[in-house]
Amino acid sequence: MAGSRALFLVVFVFAIAFQSSMVHANFRKAMYFNWGAHHSSILGNGDDLRLVLDQTSGSGIQSKRAFLFGSIEMLIKLVPGNSAGTVTAYYVSAQTHFFILVTLQ
Numbered sequence: 001m002a003g004s005r006a007l008f009l010v011v012f013v014f015a016i017a018f019q020s021s022m023v024h025a026n027f028r029k030a031m032y033f034n035w036g037a038h039h040s041s042i043l044g045n046g047d048d049l050r051l052v053l054d055q056t057s058g059s060g061i062q063s064k065r066a067f068l069f070g071s072i073e074m075l076i077k078l079v080p081g082n083s084a085g086t087v088t089a090y091y092v093s094a095q096t097h098f099f100i101l102v103t104l105q
Contacts, residue, residue: 027061034062053088 026046033040036059039052051059078086 031061
């Protein structure tokens with residue numbers, strides 16, 4: 001009985017600690033367009049971001065703060081028909097000369 005109470009207490013404390021560490025980010029508040037703003041838009045309540053790549057230009061954003069951890073989720077819409085040769089890149093850069101490149105082909 002005491003073991004189950006202790007386990008419940010540990011789970012409860014971790015749940016509260018995890019809940020308080022969750023970040024509810026907003027693109028309007030946390031990011032800015034560093035190039036191609038005319039090819040970009042922030043949708044809804046700032047939860048979604050649209051970056052457009054066409055024959056003339058692309059677009060890019062940058063966070064206002066530095067982050068140690070993060071996640072990315074992308075939905076990519078290709079042109080109808082033959083979209084062979086379309087290359088989309090996602091760069092994660094730091095204040096150093098190192099960066100991470102994710103290329104989607």
